[in-house]
Amino acid sequence: MPSPLPSRPWQLPERLVTPEALVFGRRAVLTGLSALGGAALVPRTGTGAVPRVPIWTVDDRKLTDEKLATTYNNFYEFGSHKQIAKAAEALKTRPWTIRIEGLVEREQTFDIDDLLAKVALEERIYRHRCVEAWSMVVPWSGFPLAELVARARPLGSAKYLVMQTFLDARTAPGQRAFWYPWPYTEALTIAEATHELAFLVTGVYGKPLPNSMGAPIRLAVPWKYGFKSIKSIVAFRFVENRPKTFWEEIADHEYGFWANVNPDVPHPRWSQRMEQLLGESEKIPTKIFNGYGEWVAHLYPDLRDPVYFR
Ligand code: MTE
Numbered sequence: 001m002p003s004p005l006p007s008r009p010w011q012l013p014e015r016l017v018t019p020e021a022l023v024f025g026r027r028a029v030l031t032g033l034s035a036l037g038g039a040a041l042v043p044r045t046g047t048g049a050v051p052r053v054p055i056w057t058v059d060d061r062k063l064t065d066e067k068l069a070t071t072y073n074n075f076y077e078f079g080s081h082k083q084i085a086k087a088a089e090a091l092k093t094r095p096w097t098i099r100i101e102g103l104v105e106r107e108q109t110f111d112i113d114d115l116l117a118k119v120a121l122e123e124r125i126y127r128h129r130c131v132e133a134w135s136m137v138v139p140w141s142g143f144p145l146a147e148l149v150a151r152a153r154p155l156g157s158a159k160y161l162v163m164q165t166f167l168d169a170r171t172a173p174g175q176r177a178f179w180y181p182w183p184y185t186e187a188l189t190i191a192e193a194t195h196e197l198a199f200l201v202t203g204v205y206g207k208p209l210p211n212s213m214g215a216p217i218r219l220a221v222p223w224k225y226g227f228k229s230i231k232s233i234v235a236f237r238f239v240e241n242r243p244k245t246f247w248e249e250i251a252d253h254e255y256g257f258w259a260n261v262n263p264d265v266p267h268p269r270w271s272q273r274m275e276q277l278l279g280e281s282e283k284i285p286t287k288i289f290n291g292y293g294e295w296v297a298h299l300y301p302d303l304r305d306p307v308y309f310r
Contacts, residue, residue: 050121050122055124056126056197058127061277062277062280064138068279070210074130074132075174077184077232085210088211089211091232094112095111098111098112098115101235101238102162103158104154104158112217118151120143121202122141123206124142126140126222129275129286130226130227133271134275134276137277139205141201141203141204142202142220145194158239159239160188160190160241161237161238162185162186162237165185165232167183181249182246184230185243186245187242187243188221192299195295196295197221197223198221199220200218200219200220201213201214211232216232218231218232218233222290223292225255227259254310256307258300258307259309260300260308261288261289264288265309265310273285
């Protein structure tokens with residue numbers, strides 16, 4: 001079947017791998033065609049309407065089961081194990097204020113709903129590869145991080161974007177562990193932050209993002225190990241010098257700044273050659289840049305330098 005968007009393989013809705021997304025996506029197209037003259041929109045609770053025909057998709061792996069993806073999580077604020085979903089429900093995600101600060105024309109603080117009223121949400125099916133060697137394939141919804149960067153109007157001197165998670169040890173018992181450098185922070189270069197793949201996520205599986213996955217807003221940078229994809233963000237800070245991030249402060253030789261997925265560069269304590277897709281019995285080979293090399297390798301001038309892969 002010919003694709004309406006033939007230039008990019010990930011844009012073929014026919015190649016969607018999940019029956020649920022396929023059915024939901026086609027239904028959205030059909031109702032959209034009749035009711036909206038071609039705009040494939042379906043209403044969504046909470047944060048507006050999201051077209052459920054993904055802009056990016058994954059054609060070689062099945063979508064991860066929703067229950068698994070939303071209940072097997074890393075969110076150290078709520079515990080250093082995977083079953084944090086129940087505890088994370090304690091986080092109040094409305095009202096939610098976001099700060100834009102540092103090297104910008106004007107520092108701003110705004111309510112997340114004011115931001116969401118201004119951006120067009122879209123769906124993207126991405127691979128997600130945790131540094132611990134498990135992975136999943138998830139239908140995120142949200143909007144490009146580049147759009148937030150544009151709205152922030154950074155100064156020319158800004159070279160990095162630092163993102164910060166909420167800090168509230170009364171709600172998040174993990175933050176009482178004083179040996180961790182709370183709040184969780186992550187950072188990207190401005191070139192990475194404005195790459196079209198860098199995505200701010202507000203929903204998943206066609207629903208508002210559950211707290212376990214980083215509600216109300218988290219990052220997805222699918223070519224990097226999952227720890228770069230910071231959850232429950234409250235601040236975006238533009239800076240000139242490369243910051244030390246949460247995991248770098250804890251163990252920089254294990255969780256470096258770049259953290260691009262590469263099966264050839266082992267973690268100091270385990271191989272990165274294979275990964276366990278959640279819900280599957282067999283392990284599968286890990287791909288360089290998690291399969292997104294064609295679109296991101298140019299960001300890293302010397303690919304022989306292992307620093308980009310730590
Ligand atoms: N963000 C915060 N604030 N706290 C965390 O502990 N864990 C990271 C990342 N973002 C983490 C975080 C890690 S290690 C991974 S693999 C992903 O979130 C996990 O995302 P998921 O639980 O939605 O699969």
